[in-house]
Amino acid sequence: MTQQGVRWTADQVLALAPDAPSRKAGSKLGVAGPWSEAGSSSEGTVWGLCKGSGSKPYQTIVDIADSAGPAYKCSCPSRKFPCKHALGLLLLWAGADGAVPDGEPPAWAGEWLAGRRKRAEDKRSPSLSTAAPADPEAARRRAEKRAERITAGVTELEQRLGDLLRGGTAAAEQAGYGMWEETAARMVDAQAPGLAARVRELGAIPASGPGWPVRLLEECALLHLLVRGWLHRDGLPDGLAATVRSRVGLPAQPEGPPLRDDWLVLAQYDTWDGKLTTRRIWLYGTESGRTALLLSYGAAGRAPALSLPVGLLLDAELTGYAGARQLRAELGEQFTAPAPTARRPPGVRTDEAAARYGEALRDDPWLETCPVTLSAVIPARAGEAWQLADADGASALPVAPGATGAGLWRMVALSGGAPLTVFGECGHRGFAPLAAWPQGAGEAVPLC
Incomplete structure (x- = not known):
């Protein structure tokens, strides 16, 4: 069990899978x-030996208490993280049927854990002799040239x-x-990758269907x-x-x-741009009331x-990045292993959610969405589209066009006509x- 004494759910374990085949094999x-x-x-450590095709079983261990999220070690040849054995072990542990009892880790698991703890401690206390001396003047000149x-x-x-x-x-x-790809390449040469990405988006607009001239003008204005x-x-x-710099x-x-x-x-949830996988993790501070965004990246699949x-x-520390809204943060020291909870964030009505997005645009005019939790909303049809309506029917928000897949139907099934608390991006x-x-009572259901 984790330090809070609560095991994860199967859905939370399967959310760690790098792809659908791993999810199926791990199950x-x-x-x-x-x-x-x-x-x-x-x-916050789980270990076990899994019988494979060879004579020796695979040694599998998962460190749930790692500050950067679960860490995995398995003697199998898979290059996926986590591999199917790590997923299977966590699912077995999540079952809470006595198959994974409490105990002391064996020598092979303890050795790996000790090495991880030592490296984490060394990272927190770097040696002054190995740290490269900073040169503020050189850094200033590089920044000016860029x-x-x-x-x-x-x-x-x-x-x-x-x-x-x-x-015209x-x-x-x-x-x-x-034309746009050439312009984007010039922005890359100018060391402005953010501008390059926005320019590439312009190139796709003329082929985006009816109304593209309006969308093109809007994006040109923002650029x-x-x-x-x-x-x-x-x-x-x-x-x-x-x-602006960001x-x-x-x-x-x-x-x-x-x-x-x-x-x-x-x-x-993850997004893929053809070269890089970007993972976005939204957090809510139950004491501070602050919403924070963690970003993590994976290359080459x-x-x-x-x-x-x-x-x-x-229970962890977050440090915010500079910016008008300072939503993005970096995960620091983690004091306990993550554990399931019955807590949920407070929500607002749909009209207030729209107002919050308007206020966010004042601070960041290029903001596509802002995080909002809606309280007491019911998914309902609006012609051919869907909307989230306040339970009293006073106002509603349309569901974004790209959010009409399996997650939408999962939300509709969860509601069954009753109000929900829904977190999302407005x-x-x-x-x-x-x-x-x-x-009423019930665990969080991921929709993406």
Whole structure:
């Protein structure tokens, strides 16, 4: 068990799977048959031996208490993390039927755990002799040179946008994607990856269906605003200036004192851009009332390292990044292993959710969505689309077009016509539900 004495649910375990085949294979191993010498500790460690095709069983161990999310070690040759054996072991442990009793880890598991604890301690207390001396002057010169390159790039981009508007939007459809890809490459050369990403999005708009000229003009206006923000960043408020730098693509670092709280995991989902998997994890501080976003990345088809399934609660420190809204944060020291909880975030009505998005745009005009929890809402049909309506029927929010898959039907089934608490992202396209809680007692249900 975890330090809170509560085992995870099967859904929370399966949320760790890197892909659907791993989820299916791990489910088959979540029974006692292939396992021997399985055990767990109150410190958040689970171990066991799994019978494989060879003469020796696979040694599998999971450290649930790791500050960056569960850590895995298995002697199998799989390159997936977690592998099917780790998933099966956690499913066996989650069953709470005595198949994984409490105990002391065997020598092979204890050795791995001791090594992890030592490396974590060394990381928290780096040796002064091994730390490279900082050179503030050299760092300042590098930052100035990069800013000069970005300024040259945004000046060229502003000229391209002006040419587009003078020539008319029909020219964008005729030019095709190549023109935008060339411009994006110039932004990469200018070391402005954020601008490059937005320019590439422009190239896809002419092929996005009816109404594309309006959407193209909207995105051009936002891009123009970002260009002007960069050119006049010295006159902006500190928070907005930090947001502009981040949107352009400059790296940011967490700053300020860490905030310790009991953080409730609201949602976790991945996006893939063809090169990189980005994992977004939304947290809610039950004492501070703050909502925070953790980002983790995985390259070359590998799942991101950080994984926190929906419905867990962890006592940890977070440090926020600079920005007008300071939603993004970095996970610091974790004081207890994550464990399931009956807590849920407080919610608002749908009209207040829309107002919150409007307020967020004031601080960050390029914001696509903002995190909101809706209370007492019912999923309902609105013609061919869906909406989340307040239980009293006073107002409603449309469900975002991209959120109409299996998660939507899971939410409808959970509701059964009764009000729900729903967490999601509210934006100009509607509300994208990410997790839901039933009326009355019940655990969180992930919708993505």
